[in-house]
Amino acid sequence: xxxxxxxxxxxxxQEGDSAVIKCTYSDSASNYFPWYKQELGKRPQLIxxxxxxxxxxxDQRIAVTLNKTAKHFSLHITETQPEDSAVYFCAARNQAxxxxxxxxxxxxxxxx
Amino acid sequence: NAGVMQNxxxxxxxxxxxxxxxxxxxxxxxxxxxxxxxxxxxxxFMVYLQKENIIDESGMPKERFSAEFPKExxxxxxxxxxxxxxxxxxxxxxxxxxxxxxFFGSGTQLSVL
Numbered sequence: 001x002x003x004x005x006x007x008x009x010x011x012x013x014q015e016g017d018s019a020v021i022k023c024t025y026s027d028s029a030s031n032y033f034p035w036y037k038q039e040l041g042k043r044p045q046l047i048x049x050x051x052x053x054x055x056x057x058x059d060q061r062i063a064v065t066l067n068k069t070a071k072h073f074s075l076h077i078t079e080t081q082p083e084d085s086a087v088y089f090c091a092a093r094n095q096a097x098x099x100x101x102x103x104x105x106x107x108x109x110x111x112x
Numbered sequence: 113n114a115g116v117m118q119n120x121x122x123x124x125x126x127x128x129x130x131x132x133x134x135x136x137x138x139x140x141x142x143x144x145x146x147x148x149x150x151x152x153x154x155x156x157f158m159v160y161l162q163k164e165n166i167i168d169e170s171g172m173p174k175e176r177f178s179a180e181f182p183k184e185x186x187x188x189x190x191x192x193x194x195x196x197x198x199x200x201x202x203x204x205x206x207x208x209x210x211x212x213x214x215f216f217g218s219g220t221q222l223s224v225l
Contacts, residue, residue, distance in 0.1 A: 001170070006154075032211070034213065034214070036216075042218070043203065043216040043217060043218045043219060044155065044203070044216045045216070046213055046214070046215070049213065089154055089155065093211075094157075096168060097210060097211065098160045098167055098168040098210060099145060099157045099160050099168055099170075099171075100145075100157070100214055101157060102147075102154040102155040102156075102157075103154055104153055104154040105153075105154050
């Protein structure tokens with residue numbers, strides 16, 4: 001089945017810096033790659049997603065890139081702010097197309 | 113739109129008791145997914161259901177766990193004879209179609225004493 005690896009597990013940056021989180025997936029048939037943000041004690045919330053027919057997608061300070069050949073995708077956050085501090089999860093849809101398989105998460109800390 | 117509703121938010125059970133977790137999907141959504149989250153870990157897929165059907169239960173433990181999504185009413189995740197290792201946050205998500213975005217509920221924190 002699909003396996004998603006996420007790195008790093010923790011990331012600390014200064015306010016205003018950029019943050020990059022990387023994920024790899026195992027199933028070449030996967031075609032949908034969302035990113036979720038989860039604040040402490042809250043529900044995971046979708047922040048951006050990308051489908052396999054697109055190489056890059058941007059939404060204000062957040063961008064996602066996808067390399068289907070290498071089977072990896074990345075989340076880029078520019079001009080980080082303290083409110084960006086949270087756990088970020090990447091995911092890929094499994095081979096059967098029935099479920100999202102998540103990475104183990106990256107705890108991002110933005111200090112002012 | 114009220115979003116995905118889960119209840120209870122917190123559930124305390126003693127070992128050997130049963131736990132029932134409820135999930136009402138967003139209006140217009142007929143696909144429901146259950147995930148389990150342990151501290152410091154990601155979201156582990158458990159089961160995917162449509163109305164009256166279990167589509168993919170590849171992540172469900174073989175014993176004590178069951179799920180349903182009846183024609184009327186919420187989806188239920190049932191854990192029989194709970195053990196301490198079942199303590200976790202259980203999240204439900206829903207989508208309108210299987211290929212579309214998942215929206216999560218606020219989760220149920222299960223604590224087994």
